[in-house]
Amino acid sequence: MKRSFLLLSILAAISVVAAEAPAAQAAFNQPGENVAVPQNFAFESNSQEPVIQGEKFHFQTEVSRLMNIVINSLYKTPEIFLRELISNGSDALDKIRFQALTNASALQTNPNLNVTIAVHKDKRIITITDTGIGMTKEDLQKNLGTIAKSGTSEFLETMSGDKADMDLIGKFGVGFYSVFLVADKVRVTSKNNNDDQYIWESTAVDDFTIAKDPAGNTLGRGTQIAIHLKPDQDQYLDDTRIQQLVTKYSEFINFPIYIRRTKTKTVEAEPVVAKETDKTTDDSEEAQVEDAKEEEPKEKAAPVTITYEEDDLMNTNKPIWIRDPKSVSETEYDEFYSVLSREPGAKSMAYSHFKAEGDNEFKAIMYIPSKAPKDLYQRVDHAHSNVKLYVKRVFITDDSTDFLPRWLGFLKVVVDAEDAPLNVSRETVQSNKSIKSISKHLVKKLFDLLKSMSQDETKYADFIKEYGTALKLGALEDKSNVKKISRLLRYRSSNSENLTSLESYVSRMKKGQKDIFYFTGANVDEIKQSPFVESLLARGYEVLYMDDPVDEIVLSHLGGFENKSFQNVGKSDLKLGDEDHSAETEKELEQKFLPLLDWMHATLLNDVEKVRVSKRLTTSPAALVANDFGWTANMERIMEGQAKQNKDATMHNFMKNQKKILEINPGHPLILGMLERASKDPKGYENDKHFQEMAKVLYDITLVRSGYSLKDGVKAFAGRVENMLRENLGVDTTAEAEFEVPQAEPRDQEEIDAEIEKREDILDADNEKPGMMSPEELNKMLKEFTDSTNPPMAAPGSSNSQQPEAVNVEEIVAKAEEELDSESSAETKEAVHDEL
Template sequence: MKKSFLLLSILAAISVVAAEAPAAQAAFNTPGEKGEKYQFQTEVARLMNIVINSLYKTPEIFLRELISNGSDALDKIRFKSLTDPTALESNPNLNVTIALHKDQRVITITDTGIGMTKEDLQKNLGTIAKSGTSEFLDTLSGDKADMDLIGKFGVGFYSVFLVADKVRVTSKNNNDDQYIWESTAVDDFTIAKDPAGNTLGRGTQIAIHLKEDQDQYLEDARIKELVTKYSEFINFPIYLRQTKTKEVEPEPVAKETKDDDDEEAVVEEAKDDDTKEKAEPVIVAYEEDDLMNSNKPIWIRDPKTVTEVEYQEFYPVLTREPGAKAMAHSHFKAEGDVDFKAIMYIPSVAPKDLLQRVDSVHRNVKLYVKRVFITDDFPDILPRWLSFLKVVVDAEDAPLNVSRETVQSNKGIKAISKHIIKKLFDLLKTLSQDEERYAGFIKEFGTSLKLGALEDKSNVKKISRLLRYRSSDSDKYTSLESYVSRMKKGQKDIFYFTGANVDEIKQSPFVESLLARGYEVLYMDDPVDEIVLTHLGAFEGKSFQNVGKSDLNLGDENEAEANKELETKFLPLLDWMQATLLNDVEKVRVSKRLTTSPAALVANDFGWTANMERLMEGQAKQNKDQGMHQFMKNQKKIFEINPGHPLVLGMLERASKDPEGFENDKQFQEMTRILYDITLVRSGYALKEGVKSFAGRVENMLRVNLNVDTNAEAIYDAPKAEPRDQEEVQAEIDEREDILDADEKKPGTMTAEELNKMLKEFTDSTNPPMPGKKAVPGGRKAEVNVDDIVAKLEAELDLEDVETPKETVHDEL
C-alpha cells in the first residue's frame, strides 16, 4: 500500500512547474533547424515511461483530458476578456475542434483559448521542478502522507502518449509569437518558432500522430462516442470536422459561333435544353463542423431557474433512453465535507430486470468534475435497494487521483452517498403527500423499498414509514402509521396475511373471524412481504401478527374459558381426526379464527406459511438447496376445525355415537381425508399426494352417495389398430432410400447433364401431352435444357453484368 501511494505521488509530481531554478531543470542546447532542444533528466524520462504505460486504465482517457485542458484555456481567455476587451479580438469564437486526418493517421484538437507563450510551453509541457519534486516527496516521510495531495497535481496532457508516438503542440498567445512544441516522450522535446507565422489567431492545436495499433481513434463514430461519454456537458462547443460530398450543377456549357460579317468568334451560352441533356452533376467535397455537445448541464443552474419541461428533457439525455420520462426529481446543492451539485431522478417505470441487476446500481450515479465526466463505476456509493435511482453529481473539488479516474477519498464518497440518500427520503416524503402519484411509485418500486428494509439497517425506520399496503379498510394503499391510528380497543398486534393476490387473500379462511369482528387486516401480495415484516418485528411498539400462524392474540382473554369448554365438547371428533391424520398434521384443535369455512391449516410459529413455502420453493430450485427446503416443507401443520360449521357438527355427532368405533368407520376416515385435502387447497398449500389421489377420494364419496359399487370399473370397447402388411413397409423403405440418396447430394455438385436428366424424368411423369397436341417426332417428348431456362430468365429480368455460375444455378433450381 505504501509503495503504491509513493508511486502515484511521484507520478503526480511530474506536472509541477519549475519557478525557482530553470537552469537546473533542463539542459539547453544550441538552437538548430528544428528549434531549441530540451533534454529531460534521467529521472523524468523514467517517470514519463511509467506515466504512459501504467498510470491510466484505458487509452481513451486522452481525449477527455485534452478537451478538458482546452476548456480550461477557453475559460481563462473568457475570464481575461472581462477586464481586457481586446483579449478576444484575435479570435472572437470560443470552441474546440477535432479533425481526423486519416491518410496521415493524425488527430488534431484545436481550441481558441488563451494559448501559450514560448515560456509557457517550456514550463507546462516538459520541465520538471527538482526542488518542487523533492518538497513533495518530503511530505511522504514518516507514513504521514496526505492522500488529498494527489488531487492537487495533474498530468492529463501526458495521457496523449498512450495513443501517440509523436505529439506536436502549436500555440499562439496574444503576448507572443506562435510556437511549436514537439516530443516523442522519449527523453527530450523541442520548441521552435512556427515558420508558418500566426495561423491560429489565438489558441492551441495538438497534433497527435497515432501509434500503429490505435486506428480506432480515426473513426468518426468512435470520437463522437467518447465526446458524448466524457465531454458532453463542457461549456464550450465541441466540433468534429468532417469531409462530406454533395452534387453541384455544373456551369452552363458555352459554345463559339462565327458572324458572317465579322471574323471574330462570338461566344454564346448553350441553351438550357442542351445543358440539361449533356451536363451531369459534379460531386464536390467540402468540410463541415458537426456540433457534438448540444446538451446543457442544467444541474449547475439555480433550481429556481429550471423549468419542469427542462428537467424532463434532460432525463433521457442523462439515461441515454430516448423518450424516457421521470416520475419525480430533486435538484440540490450540498456543502460540507464535499461540495457538489446534483440532480436525482426517479424513473416513471421500473426496468424489467430491476431486481435481477441490483449489483449494477453504481452505474446509475454519474460523477462529473466541472462538467467533465469522471466515472460511473461506484461499488458502494449507494445501497443496492436504490438501484432504480438516476443521479448526476458534479463535485467541484472532488479529491481525485492524478488520472482523474478513481475517487481516492472514501470519506468524500460516503459524504456524497449520505447526501443523496437524505435527499431521496425528502423527495419520497413529499411525493407521498400525493396519494395517486405515490401509489404509482409503490407499484413500480415498492419491492425496492422492502429490499431496503431488509438490508439498510441505518435507515430501516425511515423506510418502514414509506411502505404501503392494501388492507381490508380500503382498496387504496395505507401506511403502517395510518393502520396503527385505526387499531381497535385492546388490539395489541398489527394483523396481516400473505397470498398470491388480494382477491385470494380476501377469500382466505384465515381472515374470516377478524373481519367479522371488525379488525383491519393488511393484505400482503408481494412474496417478500412476510420476510420484511418478520424482519421489522414491530412498528411503533406494535408487533406484526401473521393471522395464518399458530397463536392469534385478539386481545380477548375472557374467551379462554369458553375455548376450554369447546375443546371438551369436540374431544371425540378431535381424537378421530387426529388418528386419521396422524402422519400429516401436528395436532387437531378447535379454531377461534374461522366463521364460514369448516377448517383451516395453520403453520406453527416457526414454520412456513403457504406463501413462504411458494417463495422458498423457487429459492430451492435456484440455489439447489433441496435438503433444508424439504425439511422445512415437511414440518407438520395444525389442523383447526370450525366449531360452528354444519359439516363439523355432523362429523362430531357421528364420532360421539361410538367413540371407540373409529377403526371400523372407513367412510368417516375417507371424509376426513377429503376435508383435509380441501383445506390444504383453501389454505394455499399444494396437495401432498397429488390431484389424482384427491380426485379418487371424491369419486368414491360420490359412488357411496349414489349406491354405486366402489369396485365397479368403467365399460369401454376400443377398436384395435391393425398392423401394416409387408409390401407397404417395403414400399416406404424404398421411397425413404430415394429421399436419403437425394439429400446426400450437396447443392451445386450436380452437373448440367445430371440435372437435365432429372428434370426430364420429372416433366415426363408430371406433364403428359395435352389432348390434341402432337408428340415430338420419334415418339419422344421435348427435353428441358437448364441453360436455355437460365438464359430466358436472365433476359426477362434484364440482369446487367451478372455472371451466374452453374453451381449457383443448380442451387436456385
Template sequence: MKKSFLLLSILAAISVVAAEAPGAQAAFEKPSESVAAPENFAFDSAPGQQAVLSGEKFEFQTEVSRLMNIVINSLYKTPEIFLRELISNGSDALDKVRFQALTDPSALDANPNLNVTIAVNKEKRTITITDSGIGMTKQDLQKNLGTIAKSGTSEFLETMAGDKADMDLIGKFGVGFYSVFLVADKVRVTSKNNNDDQYIWESTAVNDFTIAKDPAGNTLGRGTQIAIHLKEDQVQYLEDTRLQELITKYSEFINFPIYIRRTKTKLVDVETTAEKAEPKDDSDDSEEAKVEEAKEEDESKKEKVSVTYEEDDLMNTNKPIWIRDPKSVTAKEYDEFYPVLARDPTAKAMAYSHFKAEGDVEFKAIMYIPNEAPKDLFQRVDSKYANVKLYVKRVFITDDSTDFLPRWLGFLKVIVDAEDAPLNVSRETVQSSKSIKAINKHLVKKLFDLLKTLSKDEQKYNDFFSEFGPSLKLGALEDRSNVKKISRLLRYRSSHNDDFTSLENYVSRMKKGQRDIFYFAGATVKEIKQSPFVESLLARGYEVLYMNDPIDEILLSQLTNFENKNFQNVAKSNLNLGDEDTNADTEKELETKYAPLVDWMQATLLKDIEKVRVSNRLTTSPAALVANDHGMTANMERLMEGQARQNREAMMHKFMMSQKKIMEINPGHPLIIGLLERVNRDPKAFEQDAHFQEMIKVLYDITLVRSGYNLKETVKDFAGRVENMLRINLGVDPTAEATFDAPQAEPRDKEEVEEEISNREDLLKADDEKPGMISAEELNRMMKEFTDNTNPTADEVKPRVNVEDIVAQAEEELDAEGSTETKEAVHDEL
C-alpha cells in the first residue's frame, strides 16, 4: 500500500518537476546519438500519385478525409503552425516514455537521451523531425494516423459546421499531426516502439495511406521520425533561420532539447607523404641543426584541409522558470528571464510577481513591470499589443488577444501557462470567454498586489509612477470596477513638498474644517506654482495638488471624490474655503465699495467676459479669470482646442474660443485701488474716457495670459494697445508715425538675368543625367583639373627617374652572375 501511494505521488509530481529532473537536464547537456535522415525518401513519384513504399494499404475513414480537408483549407491561420504541432507531439511522446521509465527503467535502454532533432535536405526539399519518445507500433500508426473515434470525429465536424464555441477539442483528436499537410504534399512517418518492430506510415493526404515494415530494420532504436516533402511554395521552411525563428516563437520552453542538424566545415591538419630529401654531408652539421631539420620535416608532412561534417545545435536553451516553485527561483534568474520574455537583450524589469492561480482556469504565471514605459505606449493604445503570452504545457499558443488584460495595463509583460485551457481545435485562441475573464481577473488582482508591495518602497514606487502613472489614470477612467483601488495608487506633486504624495496622505494633512481636496491643473509644476489661483490657498496654509498631466483634470472630473472628500478645482468659480460665513460682512462691504469699478469694467469688457466680481482668492495678483462651474479652465480649454485643431473641427474650435469667463479683481491690490479712485472722480465719464477704457483692456489681456488662457486677439493688437498706453503716459502723439528713409533696391542688369537663365538650363540638363553617370565634357574637365593640381610647379620639380640607367645597372649585375640566358630574359622583361 505504501509503495502504491509513493508511486502515485511520484506520478502526480512529474509534470511539476519535469524541467528540474536530472534526466531532463542531462538531455539538454548531451544530445542523443545522431539518427540518420532517410536517404531514399520514396518521394520520387509525381504529385498526386501513390507513394513508392510497398506495403499494406489502408483507406482513410470518411471523417478523417473531411477533417484533413478542413485542416488544410480553413482551420489554421498560418502554415507555420505545422512545426509547433509536430514538436509538441514529439514532446508528448518523450513525456510518455519518461513516465513509463518510472516503473520500467528498461524502457530507455534503446536510447537514454530524450530530445527532438530537425534535419533539412534542400536538394530533396525535405524536413525530417525525429524524437526519441515512446514510438508507435504498427497498430498505433494505423489507429492514430488513419482513424479517429467515430463519436469524437462526428462531434468535431458538427462543431465546425454548427459554430459551437464551448468545446475543448484538444486531446480528443490527432488533428495536430494533420497540420503537416499545410506545407507538405507527401509525408512518411517511421516509428519504433519497444514492443514492436520498426514500421513506416506514408501518405499523400489524398485518400489512403500505406504501412509497411521498415526494410532498413531498427535504425531509430526508439522513437518517431516524420519526413516531410514540402510543397513547391513552402521552401522557406528549408532555411535554418526560419526554423530557428519558429522554434523560438512556439517551442522555446519545451521540456526536452530541440536540435537543428547543420552542415558545417572546419580546417583540420592531415598528414601527407613527404618526398625523399637529397642526401647531405653530415660531417659539417651540428646536432642542433639535425634536430631543426627533423622538426621541419615533421611540419612538412601536415597541411590544412577543409572537412564537412554534421553537428546538432541546441535551439531551446532558455528554461521555463515559471513552472518551478517561486521559492526555488533566484532574483538573478528572474532578471535573466525578462529579456527572453521581452525579446530584447537589453530590457530590464523593475518588479515582478510569480504566482499560481486556481479556480475556473488553473495556470502559472510571471508578471513583469518594465523599467521604462514603451515609447509608443499610448500611440498603440487602441491597437493590439502582445503583452500576455499564453502557453499550454510550455507550448506557445497566442499573444494577440487583448482580452487577457485591460488596455490600460498594456505596459505589463506576462507569461501565462495553463495546463488545461479550453482552446479551439487549432490551439490558436482560447474558446471560452469565461476562461478569458478568469485569467483577466487573476492578472489584474495580482497587479494590484504587486503595486501594493512596491509602494512600500517610496523611491521605487515613485520611479514606477513617473513611468506608468498615465496608465493608472487611464485605468481609473476606463475600469470603473477598480477605480477605488486605482485611486489609492495615484501620486501627485503638491505644495506640501516637492515629492509625490498619495491622496490618502493628502487627506491625513487636511486642515480643520476643510471639506474639499484642492487641486490645480497646468502645463508644468513651475507654471502652477506661479498661478494666481493658488495664491490665497497657500497664504492660508492649505495644501494644493499640482496636476501637470493632460489627463488629470479629466480624471478628477470623473473621480469626483476620495474617501468622501470632493475634489475642488481652484480655477473654478465655486471655490469654497470654509470661512465664507465668517467673512460675509467684509465681502459685502467690498462689493459695495467696488461696485462703480465693476460696472465700468463690465461695460468695457462686455464682449469678452461673463461678469466682473470682487475676489476672495487673490493675494498678490491684481485680477484673475476663472471658469464658471460648468465651464472649461485654461488647461482644459488648451487641451480641447488642440484636439479640435488636430481633428480639423472648425465648429468645436470656434466654440472653445467663444467661451466667456468670470473676471475677479483683487480689492487689496494697488492697481485695482488706483482704478477705483479714477472711476470715483467721474463715475459718469465712461464713454468719454478712452484712455481709461484702454487701461481696462490691457489689464484684461494681462490677466488672460496670467490665468493660462490664450490671447483672444492677435499679438499685434495686444502690442499696439500697450504701445498706445506708453505714448499717452509719455505725452507722445498717439497718431504720430515712425520715420524711415529706406534705400531702394536696384534692378539687375539684363546680362546678369540671361546668365542666370543659362546656368539654370545647365542645371536642368544635369538633373536629367542618370544617377552615377557623367557626361564626356564633365569627365574631360575633371581630368584636366586633376592633372593641373597634381603636376608639380617649378619649385616642386623632383629629379626624374632615368629608365636607361636602371636597365644598364641590371645588366651589369647579370654580367657578374655570368648567365647569358638569364641576362637576355631579364633584359626583355626590363
C-alpha cells in the first residue's frame, strides 16, 4: 500500500513538471482535427429537431431562483459564460491527464487534449467541445442536475497520493449555469471511457432530459456543449468576438483552444494531359512497341475556389508566471510584457517574479513600464488598476482598485491565486480577505524591487524621472508606507549634479545643523539664482533643489526625516545654527539701519508686513520672505492654478494678499546708499518722492527675484523705472512725448453706395433658387468641373484616348419641364422643381 502511494506521488509530481516544461506540454498541444463537431447535433435531422425521448429529471434546486441570482448577483456581463465553460473543459482535460498517469489506455480513445469552439451561424448555435474525461449518464444527472455541484471534488477524493499537485480550476458547478445568460436551450453530449455516449438537455425551466445518443460514439471521448442562443445574443455568432473573449479570459489556459473557421482559397486547376501512341510491326513479327508521343497539355483551366474548415489556435501565449523564475529567460520576460501591455515590442524598466506561500498562496509578475503613461497623473482621481487577477490561469478581473494604492497605478501586474475561493462567483472573489492580503504582498514586493533598483544610480534616476511624482503622491496618501517612501525619494542638490536621497543628505549635514534645507522653484536654474540660497551656500550648507510643484506639499506632510526637520529657506523662521554667535551683531545692525527700516516700512506700508535686516543674503540687495504660515512663491503659483478652476476664490485671495516680510542686505552698496540718505533726515521720507519711487522699484525687483508676480502689474513697474531714469537725466517727469500722425478720413457717399450694392449682390446670390442659372451657364460650369477633376482615360496622344462627354443640360431641363407640366398637383410641381 505504501509503495503504491509513493508511486502515485512520484507520478503526480512528474505531471506537474511536465505541465511546466514546454517539451512535455507539446504532447498535449496537438491540432484539433480529431475533435468531432457534428453538423446534425445528435438528434437534428434536416434542421428538424425532435424532442428527446429519454428520462426526465427535476432539478434539486429551483432553477428560476438560481437564474435570478446568476443574472443579478454573480455575473455582471453575459460574456462570462464562455470563460466558465472553457474552465470546465480545462478541468475535464486535467482529469483525463491525471488518469493517464496510472492508466495509459485512458488516452487511447483520443490522444489529443484540447478545446474546440465552432460557430454555426445558420442554426444560431455555438458548440464548445473538449476531449477531456467526459461524463457518464450518472455524472450528467449528478453534476448537471444538482445546482452548485461538479465532479471535481469527488475526483480529487478518489485520487490517492499528493492531491495538492492537482491544479484543477473548479470545485463547484455554478459556472455551468451561466450559459443560460445567453441560451434558451442547452444540449450537452458527453462520452466517458466507462460508459456510452449520452445527451443532457434543458431549457432551464424546472427539469432536464437525459437520453442515450442514437448517433453512437461520435466524440470518441469528451464533452460537447451545444448552446442555442437567445434572439438578442447574436454578437456571439461572430467568431472574431469569440476570439476576443478567449484572449481576454482564457488566454493562459494550459491546453490549446481552437476556433473552427470556414475558409476559402483559390487554387490552380490541374491541366488534363492526353497521350497518343503509335503501334508498328516489323517483318520479323517483333513484339508490338508503343511509343509515347510528347505530352501536349490542353488549354489551361481556370482557377478553382475551394471551401474548407481549419482550426486556428487562439491561446498562443504561455503563463510564464507558473514557472520557476530561474527557468525563465530575459527574452521571455520581455515577450510576456509585450503581451501583458498589448504593445508589441514594448520594454519594461524592471520586473519582479515571485511566489508567495503560507496562508495565501499566489504567483505574480510585476512590471514597471519604461515610460509612464501620458495620463498617469490625470487619472489619479478616478479608479484605475493594471492588476490582472487570475485564478488557476483563468482571468477574473482587472477592474479592481483594491489590489494596489492609487499612486501605484503605473504598475502592470499579473496575480494568479492558487487557493482563492470559487464557491460563489469569480466576480466577487476579489472582495475576499485573502485577496486583500495579496495587496499587502504586492506593495511589499514593490518596495523590495525599488530598493534593489536604487543600488544602480543611473537606472534609478530613470525611474525617478518617470515616476518620481507618483512616489510623492504616495507619501501624501499612503500613511502606512510613508517612511518607506521617504527613503525612496530623490532630489537635485547643491552638493552634486546627481540625484540625492534624504538619507545621504543627512549623512553630509554640518556640525550643529538641525534642519534639512530646501528651496522650491519652477526649475533648478531659477533656484540656483534665488537670493534665498546665497548665504547658505556661502556658509557651506547643502540645499535641496525642488522643482516639482508637489514637493513643498510633500515635505510639509512628512514633517521631518530621521528626527531632522525640513526648513524652507524661503520662509521667515530660518535657523542656520550660528544664531548664538551673531546675536549681538544682529542687534547692532538693527540699530544702525533703523532709519532706513522706518523709511522703507512707511513707504511700503500697504505692501509688506515689516522690513528687517537679513542674515540669509550675500549678493542680492533684498528678498521677500513669506511668514511661517504664508505662501511661498512656489505655493502661490500652485494655488493660482487651482483657483482658476474654483469659482469661490475668497480663501485664495485672502492668502495671496497676505503681506510678506522684506529683508534687506546690510552689506549691499545700494542698501548702504539708501541708509545714508535716510540717516540725514530720519523724519523726512514724506518729502522725498525720489526715495519713495526708489523703494517701490526695489520692492518690485525683489518681488520678481523672489519668484512672486508683480502686484500692480508690469505697466506700473515700467512707469516707476521710467520716472527714475528721467530724474537721473534731468528730464521733466510730467513731460509727454510729442508726435504727429495723419488722421483717418471718413468714407464718402460714393464708397458707401458701392459697398451697399456689393452687399445686395451677395444677398441675392445667397437667396438664388435652383433653376435660376441658364442652361448654357450650367453646361459650361459642369464641363469645367469635369475637365478639372476627371483625369484623361488614356495618355495624351493615345489613339484610344477618351474624354468624358459633356452633360446636355438643355435636354435635362426640357425633359424635367415636360414632367412638371404633366403633373396635376401644384405641390408636386414645386417639389420636383426644388429637387431639380
